Amino acid sequence: MNDRRKGELIIGTFDAERFWRDPNLAMLPSFRDPEMENVVAAMDELLFPFCEAQDRLVTRYRMNACHKAYLHELGFEFHSNSTDLEEPEAGSAARTANIFDLITLADRMGDMDPQWLDGARLSPFAVIPGADRAAARYGLKQDFPAVETVQTVNSKLFSTELNRRLGLRSDSQTVYSHEELLASGLTLLRQGPLLIKDEFGVSGKGNLLIESEGMLRRVTSYLGDQHSKGRTVRFIIEPFLRKELDFSCQFHIDQDGAYRLISVQKLVNRHFAYQGSVTADDTLLHVLREAEYFEVMKLAARELYRAGYHGDVCVDSMLLTDGRIVPIVEVNARRSMSLIKHYVDRYLEKHSAAGSMTHVTVQFACDVTFDQLLETLDREGVLYKPDRGFGILPLSANTLFINKVVSERRGIRNKQVKGRLYYSLVGGEQDREGLSAKVKEVLSSLSFKIVG
Template sequence: MKARRKHVFVATFDAEQYWRDSQLAKLPFFPDGDAERIVSAMDEMMFLFSQPGDVILTRKAFQPAYLNYLRSIGFDFESNPFDLDVRNEKQKSMFELLLESDYHSQLTEMIGNNAVLAPFAVLPRGDQVCESYKLQGRLPSFAIVQRVNSKLYSHHMKDRLQIRNVGQVIQSGGDLLETGEKLLQEGSFLIKDLFGVSGKGNLLITSKSMLERIAAYLTSQENKGKAVQFIVEPLLSKSEDFSCQFHLNDEGKLDMIAVNKLINVDFAYTESCTPDQSFLANLEEKGYFKMMENIGRELFKDGYIGHVCVDSMILEDGEVIPLIEINARKSMSLIKNQVDKHLKQRGLSGNLSYLSVSNENASFGFEHLLDSLDKEGLLYTASNGKGVFPLSANTLDVNQHLKKAAKGRLYYSIVSKDVHEKQQLNEQLRSCFTRHAYKLFN
């Protein structure tokens, strides 16, 4: 059997900003530097994909206490002991930081020879990273990745595969006004940015006055030379959000990985959990998995290989909408599946969720939280087989040095065989935060 080569995991979670054409008009948004820094620190969750001897390269170095914890529960990987983003340049991708790093020789020595680049998503300059660090990597071209991740591609895929398509493409402020007025006669509708993600780039239009303001906003950008291109679609009455994860290999063979139910709030991801067998049986009966194979076949025809996450939903009347959009990259639900794989070895199960907090006590960070959870018997360990399994550390502390009441986020899994115990552990985790002067946002 051929020996597995060392993998080098690198992640930039807000990949969409690097795929988006700068000449496209934007919907109104409020910049949030704290949130952007939190997203930039999510790269440490790539440890879940690692096998012994692999390398995880992160923007901010893993905290020693967190590394020790992960090793105690069975993870064995190498990582950079220094920050790669030494100047806090959150607008730069990890590929850019690696190419500009002052630590090139140290990183090259850690990586060694003949290692494989395993990114969260394909971004510009990936080929240069492979060349600079002598990494192997069968990656699709950036142009292909950019194309298949556009919502325009998903929109046309529905027509290619004869999936019911309620969306329309609008290409001017005037077009939005005309189309929107018709849609409002039936109810509220969504405007979707071609590269919007997890709550950003989806705008719900509920009134004519709101529509007129947005149309005028887009027209003003149009007059400055920006290209207006969005998808609009009626707000459907859904009962379930879910997603399917699969992988396309070099020959186009589709490896079905998982289906995960999603809990979204205001169009933003909040939790992934495992569906029961009746849910999966219903999808099988309605031809859902055959449709995923069809989508995979078309993606491969268009030159894409790698991980895929297809967002889907079930309407209140039971209709399965197999394709909302295609995400040609790794995903939060795929990360949740990696949690499942790790816990399954021990006969356990969990989920993937997060808490958004602000810290009124700058002296209490992740290391103290880890210690508190351990002392209170709430921390998942190899010996107790239940508790809170922290999936990130830097996301909690990344803004701490900037100001008081800085925002943070803890990604975690609640590990337990009992549903009621999971709820209890979740409440105990929240109580631990509030006792240490954290304000909770969800």
């Protein structure tokens, strides 16, 4: 039996940057949102498209039974744990331990068969501290790079240096003190707004748009206070570029350094946060080929391999309003939301369908269940089924209800909580707007308030 048929253990966390970031680094001002932190902790259910029939998916919280049954009916074949690795009411305090630490310290990995685990391959969403210990604890095969290498290549410092190494135009610069940030920032502000980037910022956190001298001075003062308490100040600053389009390129670097292009996805971002992915059309692909964009991706893969990395990569890129392409905004040396979308597309292609991936954020206090949501979507004729050929394919359930569960486990009922539903809009481009409106209409009918 070869390694692939033995099976893979799919596992991961969607806030990997938190575990790569040096805790001694100064932080940009931001507001914590504990409910959204709970949503992020539940996002590992989105990893199911990576699974084949012989694989196992391990999630922090067991998958919703109705959601899992629906996915199995569609033909997604995977096994997953039926017990929680962590009690939902433990909240963010318990998540100082990442998911690999949770399974390493446990007597067993949920209800996974120890015999199956022995010799299976660990396939993490992102390589973070503890992945190697978890593999050793359960006798899992590991062929991923060292976490120190992964940490290095995921830093925006690496992306900034990579642009220079490849001879690409780059307006980014690294500042190493709050005084340098103020001086360089004032110079950039003469030309227009600027961005301050945390080296491990992600999805709306760690990117700060500065549009005035007053705001810049307040931020540098805030960072100066942290410096006086022993924190290290180190950020990337760059002009705020007027963009026409965000997009990303997914590729894989084999262990021998071979490069394999996977897909290009147009991105929908809002306030620097991910909102969705749509497969790049022929027009964009033609523009990229003419600009030799894919040659740059090959060179980026070469440099990543030289740095010791192999595995999945997602490079964020931009098309500016003046037609200029910024090929490397940042490197994400891990799997990504757009790669999940690509794997959902591979399933849909078998049924002569295509989709785009997105999400909706809601608030609610009602006692609605995921089963009711599926039933309502089906009754309205918009729940995706292969014989229907179009519709809404829910990709998550726990992310929608996790804060309701936490609230009720703490003995608080009927509290207004936040949730998020990830889903694929399956159908032609002309169907997406109508389907998007329909899912929001269905959620509203079930007493969910749309907030994002």
